Structure formats: C-alpha cells, structure tokens
Amino acid sequence: MPRTRARGLLSPWAKVAVFVCAAVPAVWLIGAAATDRLGANPAESLLRGTGDWTLRLLCVTLAISPLRRGLQQPALARFRRMLGLYTFFYAVLHALAWAWLDQGFEWADMVRDIAKRPFILVGFTAFVLLVPLAATSFNRAIRALGARRWQRLHRLVYAVAGLALLHFFWMRAGKNDDAEVAVYAALVALLLAERSLHFFKKNAVLPASTGH
Amino acid sequence: LAATRSALPGAVTLEKLTDSADATSYNNFYEFGTDKAEPARLAHTLKTAPWSVEIDGLVKKPGRMALEDLLKLAPMEERVYRLRCVEGWSMVIPWVGYSLAELIRRVEPLGSARYVEFTSLADPATMPGVRSRVLDSPYVEGLRLDEALHPLTMLAFGMYGEVLPKQNGAPLRLVVPWKYGFKSAKSLVRIRFTERQPATAWGRAAPQEYGFYSNVNPNVDHPRWSQATERRIGEDGLFAKKRKTLLFNGYEAQVASLYAGMDLKVNF
Numbered sequence: 001m002p003r004t005r006a007r008g009l010l011s012p013w014a015k016v017a018v019f020v021c022a023a024v025p026a027v028w029l030i031g032a033a034a035t036d037r038l039g040a041n042p043a044e045s046l047l048r049g050t051g052d053w054t055l056r057l058l059c060v061t062l063a064i065s066p067l068r069r070g071l072q073q074p075a076l077a078r079f080r081r082m083l084g085l086y087t088f089f090y091a092v093l094h095a096l097a098w099a100w101l102d103q104g105f106e107w108a109d110m111v112r113d114i115a116k117r118p119f120i121l122v123g124f125t126a127f128v129l130l131v132p133l134a135a136t137s138f139n140r141a142i143r144a145l146g147a148r149r150w151q152r153l154h155r156l157v158y159a160v161a162g163l164a165l166l167h168f169f170w171m172r173a174g175k176n177d178d179a180e181v182a183v184y185a186a187l188v189a190l191l192l193a194e195r196s197l198h199f200f201k202k203n204a205v206l207p208a209s210t211g212h
Numbered sequence: 213l214a215a216t217r218s219a220l221p222g223a224v225t226l227e228k229l230t231d232s233a234d235a236t237s238y239n240n241f242y243e244f245g246t247d248k249a250e251p252a253r254l255a256h257t258l259k260t261a262p263w264s265v266e267i268d269g270l271v272k273k274p275g276r277m278a279l280e281d282l283l284k285l286a287p288m289e290e291r292v293y294r295l296r297c298v299e300g301w302s303m304v305i306p307w308v309g310y311s312l313a314e315l316i317r318r319v320e321p322l323g324s325a326r327y328v329e330f331t332s333l334a335d336p337a338t339m340p341g342v343r344s345r346v347l348d349s350p351y352v353e354g355l356r357l358d359e360a361l362h363p364l365t366m367l368a369f370g371m372y373g374e375v376l377p378k379q380n381g382a383p384l385r386l387v388v389p390w391k392y393g394f395k396s397a398k399s400l401v402r403i404r405f406t407e408r409q410p411a412t413a414w415g416r417a418a419p420q421e422y423g424f425y426s427n428v429n430p431n432v433d434h435p436r437w438s439q440a441t442e443r444r445i446g447e448d449g450l451f452a453k454k455r456k457t458l459l460f461n462g463y464e465a466q467v468a469s470l471y472a473g474m475d476l477k478v479n480f
Contacts, residue, residue: 040233041248042450043443100451117437171436174434174436176417
C-alpha cells in the first residue's frame with residue numbers, strides 16, 4: 001500500500017524548479033568570478049567549486065532511485081535524467097576550468113599531465129566515461145539501444161562514482177585531509193548498498209515466481 | 213613598524229607587490245584550519261603578548277628571549293621577496309625584519325651544530341586546527357645551519373610596513389625566499405640547534421611529497437602536480453597565463469653555492 005504520493009512532484013513546475021536549483025551553483029560561480037568575488041585565487045576557487053558540485057550532483061543523481069523506493073514516490077524518477085545531465089554539465093565546467101585556467105590550453109602539457117599523474121588520469125577517465133551516458137540520454141537513443149543494453153551501459157555511472165571519489169581522495173591525500181572525502185564516500189556507499197539490497201531482494205523472489 | 217630598505221643583494225625585487233588584502237586573506241596556517249580563508253577568519257584568538265622564544269640545543273648561550281628583546285636585536289630592514297607556495301601559486305611580499313644570522317651569531321652555536329630546528333606555537337585553546345589529525349603538532353621545520361646563516365634567510369616581524377597580521381604568523385616567523393613557503397615556519401616559539409636533521413612536520417606526514425630541502429625547483433615536480441609554472445596571485449585576472457617558475461625561486465645567484473655538487477632531484 002503506497003503512502004500518499006506528493007502530487008507536486010508531477011507538476012511541470014517541479015521540473016522547472018529542479019532545473020533552476022541545479023543551475024544556481026554554476027550561475028553563482030560564474031557570476032562571482034566575473035565580479036571578482038572568489039578571493040585571492042579565483043582560478044582555484046572555480047576549479048574546486050566545479051569539482052565539488054560535480055560530485056554533489058552525482059550523489060543527488062544516485063540518490064533518486066533509493067529515495068524513489070524508500071519514500072515510495074515513483075514520480076521522483078522524472079528528475080533523474082536532468083540531474084544526470086547536470087552532473088555531466090558540472091563535469092564539463094570542471095574539465096574546462098582545468099584545461100583553460102590551470103593548463104592554459106597547452107595541449108602537450110595537458111597530455112603529459114594526464115599520463116603522468118594518477119590523480120588527473122582518474123579524474124579524466126571518470127569524465128570520459130560520463131560522455132557516452134550523456135550522449136545516450138535522450139529517448140531515441142534508449143529506443144535504438146534497447147532498454148536492457150541502455151541500462152547496462154548506464155551502470156557505468158557506478159564506475160564514475162568510484163573514480164570520482166578516488167580522484168577527490170588523491171587530491172586531498174597529500175594534505176592528509178580526508179574528512180570531506182569520507183563524507184562523500186559514506187554517502188555513495190550507502191546509496192550503492194541500498195541498490196545491492198534491492199537487487200538481492202528482487203532476485204530472491206523472481207526465480208520462484210517465473211517458474212523456470 | 214619602522215624599517216629601512218635592505219641593501220643586501222637580491223633582497224628587494226622590483227616586481228609588483230601582491231595586494232596586502234590578498235596576502236592577508238589567502239593563507240596556509242593549518243593551526244587555524246586547512247582552508248585558506250580560515251586563518252584570516254580565526255586567527256584573532258592568537259595571543260601574541262607576552263611572547264618569548266626558547267633558544268636551546270647546541271649553543272653556548274641558550275635561554276628564553278622575550279619578543280621585545282628580539283625586536284631590538286638588530287636594525288629592522290624591509291625586504292621584498294617572492295614567495296612561492298608548493299601548491300603552485302606565488303606572491304611578492306614586503307617583509308620587515310632582519311637576517312636570522314644576526315640572532316644565530318649572538319647565541320653562538322657549538323661546532324657540533326649542523327641544523328636548526330624551528331617550532332611553531334601549538335595552543336589547542338586558541339588554535340582550533342591543532343586538534344585536527346592533518347599534521348602532527350607542533351609544526352616543526354628545519355634548515356641546515358649554513359642555510360639558516362644565509363643573509364637572505366629572514367626573521368620577520370612585519371609585512372607591508374605593519375606588525376605581522378596574526379594569520380601571517382605573528383609575532384615572528386621565518387622567511388626563506390628560495391624555498392617553498394611551508395619551510396618558512398610561523399609564530400615561532402623555539403629555535404633549537406642540532407647535530408641531526410630535524411624531523412619536519414611535512415616530512416613526517418608525507419615524506420614522498422615534501423623533502424627536507426624543498427628548494428623551489430621547476431625541474432622537480434611534486435608527485436601530484438607540475439612545479440614548472442606558478443600562478444601569481446592577483447596578476448591580470450582569471451585568464452592570465454601562469455608564469456614560469458625559476459630555479460631557487462629566482463635567487464640562484466645568491467644561494468646556488470649552498471648546494472654545489474648536490475643532486476637536487478634526490479635531495480628535493
């Protein structure tokens with residue numbers, strides 16, 4: 001017996017509200033950079049800020065399915081694609097901030113940096129893995145791939161989450177400062193634990209009922 | 213804080229000064245938190261008077277020196293040094309103080325003294341970062357005795373003509389312009405002369421990343437980033453190209469002889 005469903009979730013305005021909320025950090029960061037309010041090292045603030053928000057949006061995206069099941073609000077699924085695309089959007093800003101502000105678009109330096117430094121390589125790999133997910137996020141792509149294959153492809157997001165955490169951990173490791181990393185890691189672990197629990201429950205019931 | 217311009221070769225760069233607003237709001241001072249904005253926000257709790265520095269170890273005249281006496285120990289000079297942080301940013305700061313050598317000569321190190329160890333204040337009551345497990349407390353740094361005696365190595369009491377702001381390491385700190393910034397320990401409470409190389413705070417926390425010498429060197433990368441370039445804080449806005457980092461932070465003419473015959477990649 002489902003609990004009362006929050007009907008507001010189905011309103012077209014709900015999508016607009018989520019869209020606007022997810023855009024706020026980007027608008028704020030770019031606005032603050034343009035008006036010189038990012039402190040003494042705005043390039044670093046932008047690089048860190050876009051990285052933080054990529055990770056946060058990734059966590060929010062991964063939280064949709066567990067929340068949908070836990071709160072019995074199937075309508076939450078409507079926001080998942082948008083949030084996933086926002087994760088990619090912030091990842092693009094983060095990669096752009098690195099390529100532009102940190103590396104000055106010196107392509108040879110960038111290639112060397114990626115090859116030489118595991119922390120950059122891991123972040124870069126996570127970004128590359130997000131590209132096919134963003135590229136197959138529209139309905140026609142889902143139909144063309146077939147739901148099963150599409151779903152299998154989109155499980156790449158779990159690899160992205162692991163790599164993003166490792167990237168963040170290595171960034172902080174030299175400073176011995178992993179408190180914040182631990183918070184994100186615990187959150188991601190919790191969200192993935194819910195998924196595996198759900199998966200086992202489903203599979204424990206299914207074989208009997210399908211009669212194979 | 214009254215001072216005269218230093219006449220020491222290399223002690224006054226003519227490069228554009230970093231805005232004092234930037235130099236006093238963007239600080240690494242982990243005793244007040246790892247975020248660079250935290251020291252400016254939290255360091256007001258630091259109590260800088262009364263203050264004294266313990267001089268001990270292998271010296272003829274050990275003892276505790278009061279800040280007032282240290283301020284009068286030698287004439288105050290203004291020196292404009294480049295400051296290069298190991299993280300890849302740099303500033304140009306006018307410091308006020310004198311050569312550390314002035315103090316060292318007065319306390320007369322013994323012949324067996326080969327290193328100098330610097331200890332920063334670690335007061336959990338006024339320094340919230342001391343309790344964190346990021347770095348062991350207190351903060352310890354070290355120099356070889358000949359590095360400590362080099363005239364460019366400075367004991368600083370002020371910057372921009374004023375007494376040192378607390379977030380910049382009041383009431384006295386070390387400034388070693390050819391080494392990465394973390395070698396220049398802040399808020400000193402102890403200077404000890406030793407025979408053996410001191411175990412520094414960063415050396416203990418991450419020995420593969422932070423060597424004892426930590427001379428600024430564009431040819432020796434940090435394991436996680438390049439040291440070939442640096443971002444000069446406040447220079448030409450967001451899209452300014454980074455500038456090339458210079459060997460010994462541009463003080464090669466003055467200090468290279470200290471490291472003659474040493475492999476700087478091994479002794480990083």
